[in-house]
Every structure is written in C-alpha cells, then in structure tokens.
Amino acid sequence: MLTDRQKELIEKIGLVHEQEGLSPAVSRVLGLLLVSDQIELTFDEIRETLNLSKSATSNALNIAMKINRVEYITKPGDRKRYFRSKIHLWRENLMADYRKKACWADILKEVCKCRCSETKEFNHALTDLVDFVEYMSQEIPRLYKCWEQDKTK
Amino acid sequence: MLTDRQKELIEKIGLVHEQEGLSPAVSRVLGLLLVSDQIELTFDEIRETLNLSKSATSNALNIAMKINRVEYITKPGDRKRYFRSKIHLWRENLMADYRKKACWADILKEVCKCRCSETKEFNHALTDLVDFVEYMSQEIPRLYKCWEQDKTK
DNA sequence: TTTTTAGTTCTGCAACAAGAGAACTAAAAT
DNA sequence: ATTTTAGTTCTCTTGTTGCAGAACTAAAAA
Structure with missing residues (x-):
C-alpha cells in the first residue's frame, strides 16, 4: 500500500507536527493523508x-x-466516511499562526503604560518591540495579498 | 511590591505564554520580569x-x-544573581518562530516528488502551498530588514 | 571552624495525555 | 429479527509534567 519512501515521509512529517504540539497519532494521520496515492481514505x-x-x-x-x-x-450508497486532508486550508492556518503573534502588541502596550519611568532603556526596548510586532502584524497580511495577486496574473 | 494592575498583567502575559507552550511558573516569571519596576530581581x-x-x-x-x-x-561584592528579561532578544526569537515554518517547504517538496500523477487537483494545491511557504519564508526576513532600516532613519 | 546564603537536586505526589482493548451504539444489510 | 458495519466511548495502563518540600552543596561571612 505504501512505499518505503512514503513511510519515511510520514515519519518526517510526523516529527515536525509533533514539534508543533500535536500527538504522534494525529501527526501520522496528517502525514498519511498527504503522501497516500489515494487522497481519500477510510477509517x-x-x-x-x-x-x-x-x-x-x-x-x-476527530x-x-x-x-x-x-x-x-x-x-x-456507501456508509463509510472518506477522510482527506484539507490541504487548501493549510495556507490560512499558517496565516492564523502568524496573526496570533499580533496580540503581543496589545499586551506589551499595556505593559508600557504601567512601567515606571526610571527604566529608560528597558522601556525603550519595550516600545521598540511593540513597534516591531505591529509592523509585522500589519505587513504580513499585506504580503499575503501580494502573493495572491502574483498568483492570479 | 506590585500593584494590582501589575499582578493582573502578569497573569495576562502568563496566559499567552502558556498558550505558546510554557509552564505556568515560567510564564509568570517572564511576566514579572516585564512588569516589575525593578528590572533586575533576585531569586x-x-x-x-x-x-x-x-x-x-x-x-x-533555568x-x-x-x-x-x-x-x-x-x-x-554581592553573591546574589540578578535576573532580568532579555527583552532585546524577543524580536529575534519571534523571527526564529517565523523561520521555523520554512522547513515545511522542503518537506512538502519531497512529498510532491513522491505523489502519483493522478491526483491533479491535490498535487496542484500542494505545489501552491510550497510556493506560498517559500514566498513567505523569503519575504518575511526582507520585511525585517525594512523595519530595521525604517528605524535607523 | 561554623554558619549563613544562594541556590540546586532529589523525592514524592497529583494531574494529565496517549493509546490499547473491550464494550457499546446506531444505522444498514441480510 | 439478527447480524454486520463503522465508528464512538469507556476503562485501564503507562508515561510525563509541574510543583512542593526537604535534603543537599559550594562559596562566602562570621
């Protein structure tokens, strides 16, 4: 059913998924649904x-x-479910990951408001970081749009 | 030592750090070292x-x-260690997170090589994703450089 | 030399996650 | 009506994590 190469790839994909916090079983299922010749597999x-x-x-x-x-x-006429990768959504999921970082900007801005004024260098590093996070949070979605446009042309 | 607002912020910062996979204790230490009026604290x-x-x-x-x-x-003349946030490195750590995603491009390219040619739509979605990951992995570091330049001027 | 300081390491426990295997369930087939 | 199918849920085991408390250690102070 699977070549050795495919099995190897499932493990490789599995490891990276595990590093991202998923369990071994989930990680391997995701891998299988990427490498399998049949993209729809039953339970x-x-x-x-x-x-x-x-x-x-x-x-x-689940x-x-x-x-x-x-x-x-x-x-x-078939009771079985056929499971398949939602690969077209992976891109969106990646973007969601990027977007999650944006919340740090708000939290760190709150920290700035509460910081005592004595710690000048520290406070400056903090506002600098806020600026960076805001910049990236704004520009990364722009990048996304650029990529989409490049693609359509 | 800490105002109620500071304690509140430590918890808020703690929660986000926990969502990123750190333990409660580590998360709160990181929070404390961000909100404390004294930026250097002893054990x-x-x-x-x-x-x-x-x-x-x-x-x-540790x-x-x-x-x-x-x-x-x-x-x-003081045996104690004074712990402090490496806040100036946070930016780099964020970039490292972004960069980590780049490895998917290589893995998914390997998957492409092994896929059977029948599953046209799926394979196309896959190469599309590879292209996206490569694009973002290339452009995000460029964004970083832009931000740095904007800052110096 | 003994005591104090500033931590580290060890022991133990409670909570939780991953997965196996078996019992269960609801719909479909016979 | 009963059996089969396609899963779900429950129970149990094993392993891991997070932390407290106590024992420990190495350097400095008394």
Missing part, C-alpha cells in the same frame, strides 16, 4: 496502514478535524 | 512575589534562560 484504511487502535484512530481523526486539517466526505 | 524576590517554591523558581529560571528569554547579572 479502517488509516487504522491499518498506521497500525493504530480504533480508539486512537477515532480520536486522532482532533485533526477539530483543528481544521482534515475533513471527510461520503459517497452515495 | 528570592521572584520566589516571594510569585509564591513559588525554591525548586519551582530554580527550574523556571528554563527561561535556556529558551533565551532571561539572563542574569552579578554585582561586585
């Missing part, structure tokens, strides 16, 4: 190829769906 | 203001130093 196909228990498979798939990385479709 | 000052045990304080500080968020200085 049991996933369970078997990854050697997971039913519970682990069920939980992993988590993967909750974090918007996997969805399933059904086929007429 | 015992940190321990007392945060109501931590010695071991928790020790571990939290972790905070390992992740490059805190350092300590010493003063002549």
